[in-house]
Amino acid sequence: MAKIEISNLGRAFKKKGSATERFWALQDFNLSIEQGEFVTVVGPSGCGKSTLLDLLVGLTKPDEGGISIDGKRIQGPALDRGIVLQGYALFPWRTVRKNIEFGLEIKKVPKSERKDIIDHFIKLVDLIGFENHFPFELSGGMQQRVAIARALAYDPEVLLMDEPFAAVDAQTRETMQDEILSIWEKTGKTVVFVTHSIEEAVGLADRVAVMAKNPGRVKEVVNVNLPRPRRIADVRNTTDFSLISHRVWELLQDKEPLPLNVGGSTVDVGEAILADAAI
Numbered sequence: 001m002a003k004i005e006i007s008n009l010g011r012a013f014k015k016k017g018s019a020t021e022r023f024w025a026l027q028d029f030n031l032s033i034e035q036g037e038f039v040t041v042v043g044p045s046g047c048g049k050s051t052l053l054d055l056l057v058g059l060t061k062p063d064e065g066g067i068s069i070d071g072k073r074i075q076g077p078a079l080d081r082g083i084v085l086q087g088y089a090l091f092p093w094r095t096v097r098k099n100i101e102f103g104l105e106i107k108k109v110p111k112s113e114r115k116d117i118i119d120h121f122i123k124l125v126d127l128i129g130f131e132n133h134f135p136f137e138l139s140g141g142m143q144q145r146v147a148i149a150r151a152l153a154y155d156p157e158v159l160l161m162d163e164p165f166a167a168v169d170a171q172t173r174e175t176m177q178d179e180i181l182s183i184w185e186k187t188g189k190t191v192v193f194v195t196h197s198i199e200e201a202v203g204l205a206d207r208v209a210v211m212a213k214n215p216g217r218v219k220e221v222v223n224v225n226l227p228r229p230r231r232i233a234d235v236r237n238t239t240d241f242s243l244i245s246h247r248v249w250e251l252l253q254d255k256e257p258l259p260l261n262v263g264g265s266t267v268d269v270g271e272a273i274l275a276d277a278a279i
């Protein structure tokens with residue numbers, strides 16, 4: 001059985017300015033994700049990525065089809081899923097430490113154990129010295145890192161992340177990517193990770209789900225057969241990485257994919273790299 005089974009998922013919203021008309025933000029969205037798989041999701045702005053994540057979290061309900069985790073329909077948010085959504089959503093009345101502690105409280109982790117766990121994740125996201133700051137006292141990137149620490153601290157089986165590194169600087173982003181890979185390698189979590197960066201999508205994933213819009217759906221799932229354990233810096237200059245990135249880029253551009261066994265020389269990988277900034 002797949003860990004996460006998304007079948008015929010549909011979500012419709014009211015059309016702005018019309019009392020009755022609706023449009024499908026997602027329709028016929030199908031994807032099976034195995035236990036321990038790292039799946040990234042890319043697609044043009046407005047194709048329904050955040051709508052998908054909201055449904056996976058259980059914040060909203062589908063209008064068609066559904067999502068099961070371990071064979072059970074999602075009924076609402078639960079602690080089997082750790083979430084980092086677009087736009088941090090920290091508790092403004094809680095300090096950094098208290099934000100990270102939140103899931104541990106709900107999970108009833110004994111107080112004596114909490115301190116070490118919180119300290120570990122504060123160090124991991126490089127926020128030593130900011131433990132007692134409130135979110136409004138932090139930069140956007142720092143808030144995002146607190147959200148990541150909070151999601152990881154209570155050790156959920158599934159991690160759902162919506163552009164978690166969008167607001168952090170390039171160097172921190174690379175460190176966080178490595179950390180996510182290393183945590184994932186050690187813990188076998190199942191990850192669904194939305195990003196706008198082709199390099200990040202390919203560098204992290206076992207598979208990249210490329211979406212199309214109107215209505216939002218899976219256009220193609222691209223396998224990433226790059227070696228594990230993996231660090232993006234070690235693979236980003238390889239031919240395989242360039243070819244896979246180029247395939248993802250073509251799908252996003254609505255181009256006919258080239259066969260992947262072209263030997264590297266005829267593929268203009270520069271296009272793929274340039275496109276990274278464009279989606």
Ligand SMILES: Nc1ncnc2c1ncn2[C@@H]1O[C@H](COP(=O)(O)OP(=O)(O)OP(=O)(O)O)[C@@H](O)[C@H]1O
Pocket residue numbers: 013014025043044045046047048049050051052086
């Ligand atoms: N609560 C809502 N009410 C009405 N329309 C919505 C709502 N949430 C999303 N939409 C619409 O659904 C579509 C998909 O939005 P969504 O936020 O899922 O896109 P996205 O792929 O995450 O985009 P981005 O890459 O810009 O974050 C968009 O057309 C958006 O305007």
Ligand SMILES: [Mg+2]
Pocket residue numbers: 049050051086162
């Ligand atoms: Mg979004």
